Amino acid sequence: MAYTDSSRRSRSGLTMRRLAAIAALMAVSLVTACASPAPAAPTPPAANADGPAFEFLDAGSGVEIREGDDWSLPASARPAPNSGFFSEEASVSDHVFVRSVDLSWRQIQPRQGDLDRGATGEAQGLSFDSLDEQLAGPDRFWMRIFASGENWAPEWVADECGVSTYGPDYDGERHLPIWDECVWGHLLDSYRRLFVDAGLAADPRLAFVYVPGAFTWAEFDYEMVTAAVDAGDLDLQTYLAWHDHAWHDLAELFGEHANKLVFTGEDYPFGPFGADDDLLAAQAVDAGLGIRNGITELSNFHLSEAPAYGSHVLPNGHLALDDTLPVHDGTRIVAAENECYNDCGYETDDPYYAVRQSNLKALQLRTNWIYVVPEPSYFAEYPEHWDWVRLSMGATAATAADAWAALRDAEDTYWEADEAGPIGDGSWVDRPWVRNLERWLVQVDEPGSVAHRSDDDVHSEVLESDNGTAHEGLRTDAAGGDTGFVFELDPRFEAASGACVVKVTYLDAGARSFTVDVGEWSSPPVERTGDGVWKTATVAIPPGTLAEHPSFRVSLAAGADDLTARFVRVVRAE
Incomplete structure (x- = not known):
């Protein structure tokens, strides 16, 4: 498929979404209602915070008919282990318990050698507190290391490796070639110092970490890979030689905690190598990593045939998903990001429909974690639906409170x-x-x-x-x-x-x-x-x-x- 401007925006929703998320979270500390009208929802009871927030709508004497969608679950339903909402900031009232820890590579290793735990940093126009300050407190977190950007990476890396940068990307940043074995080796050394020597991989507060830390917004799209190919500096053989070992390198580094690694690429990337790069995300999953997609808001597009998730189109058009694959064993991370509805440059006059369909798609892919920002994700407007999502993520056929088919x-x-x-x-x-x-x-x-x-x-x-x-x-x-x-x-x-x-x-x-x-x-x-x-x-x-x-x-x-x-x-x- 041609790499069109609209396709690029589809793949790169994180750029605007992260800025919108930060702005929203700075502006409010609690969810506030958006201007668009929505039906009034029942007030959730104050009882058990882990179970359903709303009453289960049963069948009474045999048949009960009620208007609208029904997302209710029985009182015994509970969140699955290793599941939840995550965001830039925690919001306990919204069941968002996992916040971000963001660092730049330059920030934590400005000089070759030991980590700098007290330095502040910046990337993508955002400012980061020091490592020690961000790690203070008992709450859980997820992590990104902004690594590839010319202004994110330590200056000594480019000098040591003798590499040029590519870009600018769609957000104005140039990037180091992460596939260069010298650059990759230094990044692995930094990961080792941070996650192994400093003990972060084993820290029970760490839910997961997005890897490899490239490119724009630290999501592994192919814009810079394409730029290097167009410049004549990268060929398929060189790229695959690196890709074939990169994810095994990370998995080996994290050892028993490799299930906390989340590859940020995708099946069928919009890249320069045709069919040769179609299934490389599945290769990362095969190496032991988890997987995430950043644009499930476009719930019909590109995600039907998704081998990294085990989802395939059958001849009759139905989707079959193999949830016996290791990526769905309950220990790894299978994630989606659903907050760009009337935000991040997108617009819809029917946000309920967009929210509903993107979450159905995420659950069809058997996600156990979903990135949200409560206000633009419409938590206040559609609380019953989001409560159902919360209690559905990560469930298995043996543990789920419901099984369903969305007919369409x-x-x-x-x-x-x-x-x-x-x-x-x-x-x-x-x-x-x-x-x-x-x-x-x-x-x-x-x-x-x-x-x-x-x-x-x-x-x-x-x-x-x-x-x-x-x-x-x-x-x-x-x-x-x-x-x-x-x-x-x-x-x-x-x-x-x-x-x-x-x-x-x-x-x-x-x-x-x-x-x-x-x-x-x-x-x-x-x-x-x-x-x-x-x-x-x-x-x-x-x-x-x-x-x-x-x-x-x-x-x-x-x-x-x-x-x-x-x-x-x-x-x-x-």
Whole structure:
């Protein structure tokens, strides 16, 4: 795919987002409501701060219907180990417990040799307190070492290695070639002094560290790699020779704490080497590192085929994610960053939709950590949704309180014209359209239950043109013989063995009812009024029924009008 200006902005959201984040956090100490209107939310109870902040909406006598989306979870739900929100500053009231520690390489090693723990520093227009000052206190933190910038790196490194800089980048900074073996060797020595000799890698307060510390905003995009290739100073062989050992170097350095390393690159980077650099992020993960993406706000774009996360497009357009891979073993970091909605140069008149979809995408990728800034992330406006996200991150099929399928057809424009990659063999039937976002619950087309694209809720170019068009919701086609939707539940979803509810978010349009059918059992009818409002029906399922029959159908009553549904959840109930 061509490296367009819009693609560059998509990949580099951190530039403006970090400045916006710092400004917002300096301006306010608590979340304040944004100007855009939002429905009033229930006041969360003051009880157990770790469990759900809102009451679980159960099924009462068998079926309960409520307007809007339903994110409620049972009172027993708890955050997964090694999961949470992180930001520049902690905000306990928002469950943001992990703050940043930012340093420049020049700051901590202005001269070759021992670390300088008392010096202040700067990078990206930001000023950093000394290492010792930032490490004071018992609270948890995550780290970035701003390393590659001409004004971030120690002056002696360029002299010692005899290297030139490349740039300027889109933020005006020139960068040292981090792939140069001399530069890399000195950076590894600094990492060793800081994280091994000074004990930071083993410090239980350190949640994780972004690596390798390049380029703009210390995220590993390919703008400077491309600049070096264009200058004739870098070829594929040299780049791969460094890349093949770089991540093993870091993993070996951190030893038993290598799970705290987070590679900041991406699958299919916008780089100069064509298909030869497509899968290099997966190579970093294979070396033992975690992974993060900085632009999941563009929830439809570029992230469907994501081997580093184990996510792949199937021929039918569904996404299959292998959560048995080591990167999802619960010890590593799988991160996303969701705060740029009406910020960082982006705009939307429907922030709820943008927030909802980006978080669904992040959870489909099985993230266990999400970077947020409470105000631009709309924590105050959508507290029930963010509480659900908090209690969903890092869960497994065996521990999750719910399994779900977001029903939709959305185009991933990254693959629109690019036939390269493992899905470039023509097998993807409706390329570049992706069917659904699913997490342990899969919608299955069967005779009489084929789902069809719905035009009831269509969104185009949200935040950016790259984000394409999404049809939220799938519909039946009773006239064509398709009178329901079939769902298969992952057998590992242990909650199915107990009392469960199925929640169906649907458009209340048309006449007559639908039911939820499991084996020989059918629910009471869910009656429609035809008022055109999105609603969620909660249907009680007899205990153990889904464990015995891990497949169910949402079925139209005889003669009923077509139904559009956009979100289906199976939730354990108490």
